[in-house]
Amino acid sequence: MATTDEIIARNAPAELIDHNxxxxxxxxxxDGMVQYEKRPARRRxxxxxxxxxxxxxxxxxxxxxNSYTTDMVKxxxxxxxxxxxxxxxxxxxxxxxxxxxxxxxxxxxxYAEYYAGNPQEYRQYMRLFNDMVSAILGCDKPVVCRVxxxxxxxxxxxxxxxDFTIAQDLANFGQAGPKHGSAAIGGATDFLPVMIGCEQAxxxxxxxxxxxxxxxxxxxxxxxxVPALKIDGRFVPNPTVITDRYLDxxxxxxxxxxxxxxxxxxxxxxxxxxxxxxxxxxxxVEELCAKLIETFPECMTKSxxxxxKPKLEAWNKNKENSRAWLALNMMNEARTGFRxxxxxxxxTGREIDFVKLRQGLAKGVPWTEELIESLMPGK
Ligand SMILES: CC(C)(COP(=O)(O)OP(=O)(O)OC[C@H]1O[C@@H](n2cnc3c(N)ncnc32)[C@H](O)[C@@H]1OP(=O)(O)O)[C@@H](O)C(=O)NCCC(=O)NCCSC(=O)C1=CCCCC1=O
Numbered sequence: 001m002a003t004t005d006e007i008i009a010r011n012a013p014a015e016l017i018d019h020n021x022x023x024x025x026x027x028x029x030x031d032g033m034v035q036y037e038k039r040p041a042r043r044r045x046x047x048x049x050x051x052x053x054x055x056x057x058x059x060x061x062x063x064x065x066n067s068y069t070t071d072m073v074k075x076x077x078x079x080x081x082x083x084x085x086x087x088x089x090x091x092x093x094x095x096x097x098x099x100x101x102x103x104x105x106x107x108x109x110x111y112a113e114y115y116a117g118n119p120q121e122y123r124q125y126m127r128l129f130n131d132m133v134s135a136i137l138g139c140d141k142p143v144v145c146r147v148x149x150x151x152x153x154x155x156x157x158x159x160x161x162x163d164f165t166i167a168q169d170l171a172n173f174g175q176a177g178p179k180h181g182s183a184a185i186g187g188a189t190d191f192l193p194v195m196i197g198c199e200q201a202x203x204x205x206x207x208x209x210x211x212x213x214x215x216x217x218x219x220x221x222x223x224x225x226v227p228a229l230k231i232d233g234r235f236v237p238n239p240t241v242i243t244d245r246y247l248d249x250x251x252x253x254x255x256x257x258x259x260x261x262x263x264x265x266x267x268x269x270x271x272x273x274x275x276x277x278x279x280x281x282x283x284x285v286e287e288l289c290a291k292l293i294e295t296f297p298e299c300m301t302k303s304x305x306x307x308x309k310p311k312l313e314a315w316n317k318n319k320e321n322s323r324a325w326l327a328l329n330m331m332n333e334a335r336t337g338f339r340x341x342x343x344x345x346x347x348t349g350r351e352i353d354f355v356k357l358r359q360g361l362a363k364g365v366p367w368t369e370e371l372i373e374s375l376m377p378g379k
Contacts, residue, residue: 126323343376
């Protein structure tokens, strides 16, 4: 009887149809600010599965905390489509360069300097953004978000669109929307309620308070958390976060909450002494990809399609309305909030005086250029 290898050699067609829409490198769309790499896939025993790969989609804008520009959004859509139709690809690993940030959402410089006050342009941008989220949710391969650093705002949204998340434990998570002039309707308001329930979704989507990777794991936003800090050559958990106790003296869950006061300061000092090493993150990601490869491929894709439905249905129901609202919101609150972040700095702060604005609006003051200028930090 012929071996499977012999049958493959005998029966594989000489030519395969290419299902890609365009024949361009992902990198060429965005000056290399999104990278697409096929890395050899491995079996669970660690050996290379010849001819099979994991597609790594890597944001490369570390100076701006891996926020995505319009060109990067286009490149990301192409990258996910490429991985989706590539017969050799087992899984997609979505990550970013460095150890500070996976992604902090839309590029606030571009928002402030190009899209602010330009709703028709932002509407076109939002078509691309929506297609990026849909490309993740529609990828025929399992998508693993490798959280190398903070995942905030739109970064959290595209991260939650992924099927699995593995995070290094120095990474923070959360939304930025209402603090910076937006609403977290690029996926967060759709995904959060189905992932963590309405109450915690409300807390995250409105208050915009960052939370730790340990808390993200507890809430069920991420699948796994691994240490990344090495002190004297040994991995230790994030020292600014409570990880050694589950309950406080009143029986409230505190595991994963940030430490406070002197404990927080001591944790931060320890953090500065250590070095960040993402090798455990990479091991976990490889381990997951190896588990995924040892399954039937079509049963895997069907399982993904079914299990994505709660997220996808909410997303599809809302994404067009969200696009229209976000475009018009670029005339006032987004225009103000993103400019404030972009024009502010550590000294002046990067947020507006929200109470002043509310006081004006309570008196019926209209949105004017003059009002917006007056709200900029340092004015
Ligand atoms: C809380 C932060 C993420 C991190 O704060 P901190 O640790 O204090 O670092 P910073 O000094 O603020 O940032 C370091 C440098 O990175 C630049 N940076 C950070 N984020 C961005 C970004 N998103 N775009 C461009 N540049 C960014 C920052 O300017 C610093 O560089 P500098 O040269 O100035 O020193 C904090 O950085 C933060 O809040 N960032 C902004 C988060 C944000 O508002 N994101 C956009 C949210 S809205 C969004 O993503 C949307 C998606 C689609 C739907 C609609 C929508 O709104």
